[in-house]
Amino acid sequence: MGTPHExxxxxxxxxxxxxxxxxxRAASAAASRA
Incomplete structure (x- = not known):
């Protein structure tokens, strides 16, 4: 376990x-649609 900050x-x-x-994912989807 780490500190709350970690x-x-x-x-x-x-x-x-x-x-x-x-x-x-959005970029690759837009590229495949283009």
Whole structure:
């Protein structure tokens, strides 16, 4: 178990990763549609 600060940082990293993944999927979908 880490400190609350580390936990918050891990949550932020996960959120950023999820956003990047969603953005990449949207970009590839738009590229295949073009």
């Amino acid at each position: 936990d918050r940082r891990e949550q932020a990293r996960r959120a950023v990763g999820k956003l990047a993944q969603a953005g990449g």
